[in-house]
Amino acid sequence: xxxxxxxxxxxxxxxxxxxxxxxxxxxxxxxxxxxxxxxxxxxxxxxxxxxxxxxxxxxxxxxxxxxxxxxxxxxxxxxxxxxxxxxxxxxxxxxxxxxxxxxxxxxxxxxxxxxxxxxxxxxxxxxxxxxxxxxxxxxxxxxxxxxxxxxxxxxxxxxxxxxxxxxxxxxxxxxxxxxxxxxxxxxxxxxxxxxxxxxxxxxxxxxxxxxxxxxxxxxxxxxxxxxxxxxxxxxxxxxxxxxxxxxxxxxxxxxxxxxxxxxxxxxxxxxxxxxxxxxxxxxxxxxxxxxxxxxxxxxxxxxxxxxxxxxxxxxxxxxxxxxxxxxxxxxxxxxxxxxxxxxxxxxxxxxxxxxxxxxxxxxxxxxxxxxxxxxxxxxxxxxxxxxxxxxxxxxxxxxxxxxxxxxxxxxxxxxxxxxxxxxxxxxxxxxxxxxxxxxxxxxxxxxxxxxxxxxxxxxxxxxxxxxxxxxxxxxxxxxxxxxxxxxxxxx
Amino acid sequence: xxxxxxxxxxxxxxxxxxxxxxxxxxxxxxxxxxxxxxxxxxxxxxxxxxxxxxxxxxxxxxxxxxxxxxxxxxxxxxxxxxxxxxxxxxxxxxxxxxxxxxxxxxxxxxxxxxxxxxxxxxxxxxxxxxxxxxxxxxxxxxxxxxxxxxxxxxxxxxxxxxxxxxxxxxxxxxxxxxxxxxxxxxxxxxxxxxxxxxxxxxxxxxxxxxxxxxxxxxxxxxxxxxxxxxxxxxxxxxxxxxxxxxxxxxxxxxxxxxxxxxxxxxxxxxxxxxxxxxxxxxxxxxxxxxxxxxxxxxxxxxxxxxxxxxxxxxxxxxxxxxxxxxxxxxxxxxxxxxxxxxxxxxxxxxxxxxxxxxxxxxxxxxxxxxxxxxxxxxxxxxxxxxxxxxxxxxxxxxxxxxxxxxxxxxxxxxxxxxxxxxxxxxxxxxxxx
Numbered sequence: 001x002x003x004x005x006x007x008x009x010x011x012x013x014x015x016x017x018x019x020x021x022x023x024x025x026x027x028x029x030x031x032x033x034x035x036x037x038x039x040x041x042x043x044x045x046x047x048x049x050x051x052x053x054x055x056x057x058x059x060x061x062x063x064x065x066x067x068x069x070x071x072x073x074x075x076x077x078x079x080x081x082x083x084x085x086x087x088x089x090x091x092x093x094x095x096x097x098x099x100x101x102x103x104x105x106x107x108x109x110x111x112x113x114x115x116x117x118x119x120x121x122x123x124x125x126x127x128x129x130x131x132x133x134x135x136x137x138x139x140x141x142x143x144x145x146x147x148x149x150x151x152x153x154x155x156x157x158x159x160x161x162x163x164x165x166x167x168x169x170x171x172x173x174x175x176x177x178x179x180x181x182x183x184x185x186x187x188x189x190x191x192x193x194x195x196x197x198x199x200x201x202x203x204x205x206x207x208x209x210x211x212x213x214x215x216x217x218x219x220x221x222x223x224x225x226x227x228x229x230x231x232x233x234x235x236x237x238x239x240x241x242x243x244x245x246x247x248x249x250x251x252x253x254x255x256x257x258x259x260x261x262x263x264x265x266x267x268x269x270x271x272x273x274x275x276x277x278x279x280x281x282x283x284x285x286x287x288x289x290x291x292x293x294x295x296x297x298x299x300x301x302x303x304x305x306x307x308x309x310x311x312x313x314x315x316x317x318x319x320x321x322x323x324x325x326x327x328x329x330x331x332x333x334x335x336x337x338x339x340x341x342x343x344x345x346x347x348x349x350x351x352x353x354x355x356x357x358x359x360x361x362x363x364x365x366x367x368x369x370x371x372x373x374x375x376x377x378x379x380x381x382x383x384x385x386x387x388x389x390x391x392x393x394x395x396x397x398x399x400x401x402x403x404x405x406x407x408x409x410x411x412x413x414x415x416x417x418x419x420x421x422x423x424x425x426x427x428x429x430x431x432x433x434x435x436x437x438x439x440x441x442x443x444x445x446x447x448x449x450x451x452x453x454x455x456x457x458x459x460x461x462x463x464x465x466x467x468x469x470x471x472x473x474x475x476x477x478x479x480x481x482x483x484x485x486x487x488x489x490x491x
Numbered sequence: 492x493x494x495x496x497x498x499x500x501x502x503x504x505x506x507x508x509x510x511x512x513x514x515x516x517x518x519x520x521x522x523x524x525x526x527x528x529x530x531x532x533x534x535x536x537x538x539x540x541x542x543x544x545x546x547x548x549x550x551x552x553x554x555x556x557x558x559x560x561x562x563x564x565x566x567x568x569x570x571x572x573x574x575x576x577x578x579x580x581x582x583x584x585x586x587x588x589x590x591x592x593x594x595x596x597x598x599x600x601x602x603x604x605x606x607x608x609x610x611x612x613x614x615x616x617x618x619x620x621x622x623x624x625x626x627x628x629x630x631x632x633x634x635x636x637x638x639x640x641x642x643x644x645x646x647x648x649x650x651x652x653x654x655x656x657x658x659x660x661x662x663x664x665x666x667x668x669x670x671x672x673x674x675x676x677x678x679x680x681x682x683x684x685x686x687x688x689x690x691x692x693x694x695x696x697x698x699x700x701x702x703x704x705x706x707x708x709x710x711x712x713x714x715x716x717x718x719x720x721x722x723x724x725x726x727x728x729x730x731x732x733x734x735x736x737x738x739x740x741x742x743x744x745x746x747x748x749x750x751x752x753x754x755x756x757x758x759x760x761x762x763x764x765x766x767x768x769x770x771x772x773x774x775x776x777x778x779x780x781x782x783x784x785x786x787x788x789x790x791x792x793x794x795x796x797x798x799x800x801x802x803x804x805x806x807x808x809x810x811x812x813x814x815x816x817x818x819x820x821x822x823x824x825x826x827x828x829x830x831x832x833x834x835x836x837x838x839x840x841x842x843x844x845x846x847x848x849x850x851x852x853x854x855x856x857x858x859x860x861x862x863x864x865x866x867x868x869x870x871x872x873x874x875x876x877x878x879x880x881x882x883x884x885x886x887x888x889x890x891x892x893x894x895x896x897x898x899x900x901x902x903x904x905x906x907x908x909x910x911x912x913x914x915x916x917x918x919x920x921x922x923x924x
Contacts, residue, residue, distance in 0.1 A: 188873055197901055
């Protein structure tokens with residue numbers, strides 16, 4: 001919703017250019033289109049400007065200008081989010097962090113790195129890899145998504161089962177508060193002084209301010225890694241195996257489940273060695289000390305066999321391990337083989353409820369006349385049902401959205417959550433009452449007001465709201481600008 | 492006062508409302524509270540908060556009282572809100588590796604219930620026999636195993652709090668991965684009851700290790716312990732605890748010199764292999780006498796420095812970069828020695844959490860001068876320090892909390908929004924909160 005009068009807009013453009021330079025401001029509607037949505041293309045909203053700061057002082061100056069002009073603003077990383085969290089829902093400014101992408105400091109002895117928010121997640125592991133370190137949170141989009149975006153969403157990934165999510169790896173943040181003040185929350189030492197502001201900031205979906213420097217823990221790469229593929233003829237057997245592994249006192253680094261539809265799509269696309277006729281497969285990874293690795297792997301194999309696995313195989317070498325992981329990590333891309341479009345769901349349930357909830361998901365999706373592929377973090381109960389559909393068929397997108405809401409209700413009913421790692425954003429703000437009372441939400445709103453009293457910082461997100469200024473879903477599908485230009489595929 | 496007392500007695504029953512001489516267990520730093528109450532449900536906690544707030548009486552949430560003297564001294568003790576009757580394990584589903592527990596349950600009681608089913612909450616705060624779950628959250632208490640397993644912020648996945656206006660609010664949830672809404676559990680960890688009263692908490696759990704071993708290696712100097720820690724952290728070993736103690740703190744463990752204490756857990760073959768590798772790693776660095784300490788040593792580690800002195804004049808905790816731990820301990824001991832005062836030191840060295848205890852044989856001004864130097868040592872390494880314990884005369888001279896800088900203003904704004912009438916533990920916390 002570009003709303004500014006022409007002369008005001010050109011005056012603002014000049015002022016923004018004086019802060020970030022002439023090549024740091026976009027205001028042409030064609031250029032702005034690229035920024036009208038994130039990875040969830042159901043929602044679209046146009047900004048008046050996209051600005052590209054290169055330092056914290058730029059960000060602070062832009063935010064102060066936005067405050068003076070009462071313009072809403074939102075930070076944006078790579079735009080890989082899946083809940084519409086970085087959309088300029090009420091117009092105003094998109095502040096792209098992509099030019100702030102440096103590793104500022106690595107302290108190997110203290111196992112801390114200080115990075116800028118636009119740094120791509122995987123690039124941090126590349127930077128510290130030669131010295132034997134890595135950054136543990138590994139969202140599936142880690143080749144593209146930024147650490148700043150991970151901060152906003154408290155992103156997870158397959159290996160968070162053992163190593164925790166983003167917040168467990170963040171020590172401190174330099175942030176531009178919504179009023180333009182630059183402060184450090186936490187620091188490089190482990191224990192915060194006073195309230196754990198860094199902990200509260202992570203996962204606040206860009207509504208508490210904009211991180212400009214981030215101090216994260218880096219971990220030593222494990223001495224040994226072992227990857228096991230277990231193949232099942234019934235999906236309930238795979239669910240039971242997850243429980244059996246936990247019952248044996250094992251905490252693998254990752255336990256991922258992949259269902260039949262997904263296996264077939266992956267095999268068609270990439271040929272990663274998953275049996276096409278399996279109902280489900282578990283990809284289980286152990287890491288840590290070399291000592292005891294064999295013994296633990298034997299317990300994993302036994303737990304899977306006792307749960308009815310027809311085949312359990314251990315990756316013989318790094319190449320086979322990489323191939324198995326490629327199947328898991330490229331599953332989303334592979335859905336393109338079997339469906340023109342799909343919508344990724346994200347919910348969490350107690351692990352023991354897996355068989356029941358997977359059954360309900362299939363029933364719900366079938367009742368809406370749709371198909372679903374499941375590929376998800378079974379070890380921590382984080383589901384990702386991917387509902388396949390054809391956006392050109394009238395009404396199909398609306399059915400997807402309806403099925404998604406029902407799945408979220410089921411997650412809530414069994415004591416789970418409506419998001420494990422994708423965030424609430426615009427997509428699920430109206431689902432918040434599924435799991436939170438009016439008192440819970442009012443308290444969260446009070447906390448938000450302490451950081452963001454004017455509400456100009458990323459308005460319209462997280463809380464139930466009338467999406468008045470947004471083209472709220474479901475809307476008829478049209479390709480995103482970058483898809484039309486052939487720059488990206490839709491996954 | 493008396494209309495409020497009548498209301499409280501009516502709501503909770505007379506046995507759960509203490510006044511007069513019955514308040515002696517709740518006297519802190521010479522201040523006697525006006526009343527102590529023991530509600531039996533979250534709803535009762537909410538009712539008490541509403542009544543106390545309406546009467547303008549400050550509220551001090553109270554678990555086991557083990558950290559009741561931590562913090563700045565407020566003008567008025569007000570109402571002690573004891574949570575001991577909220578002591579149930581609400582839910583433990585081993586298959587989910589989670590447990591929900593009421594805030595007044597003691598930490599040891601929770602652990603023994605979990606252990607009976609092969610699991611544990613991977614946190615080992617001191618005084619677990621008295622410290623309650625809610626108190627451990629409020630004080631962000633931890634112990635040596637935090638090296639591998641983290642602190643409360645890493646393990647608490649959901650909670651229920653009674654807010655300053657008497658609302659019952661839930662944050663987080665019961666699942667181990669959850670990004671719906673703001674991460675309210677983080678807000679209450681280490682907040683010392685200034686933003687709300689935790690009445691129930693959900694944690695993620697871990698399976699019990701098959702074997703655990705605590706090893707001690709002595710060195711000539713603390714500096715050598717520091718070098719050994721650096722080598723240990725750079726190795727492939729995965730210790731669950733990495734502690735340094737000086738000779739004073741180690742004496743009670745029968746260690747005659749500065750020592751590195753290292754814990755390992757896991758399968759027996761993992762513990763054995765790591766113990767062997769540790770011995771090889773420390774030998775060239777001057778480590779002597781690798782000995783195995785009794786399992787009963789574990790619970791003593793979190794308070795070793797304090798317990799080394801019969802009656803310390805003050806205890807300060809530092810948060811510094813791990814590489815600066817041994818230096819901070821040496822410099823801190825030297826600063827005390829220069830003024831003729833003894834001290835004892837211990838550290839969770841791998842995470843930079845240092846404790847220094849000062850012997851009690853000098854006047855408050857001398858104690859204060861040493862503590863000021865200690866704080867400067869912590870800050871020089873980019874860290875900070877807090878007075879974990881000190882008598883009033885010392886607290887009058889040395890701020891309990893370090894200066895939070897501009898972040899302190901953010902904290903004040905949060906406090907002002909969430910407790911606008913300043914009824915929850917007023918004046919006790921960082922930044923004058």
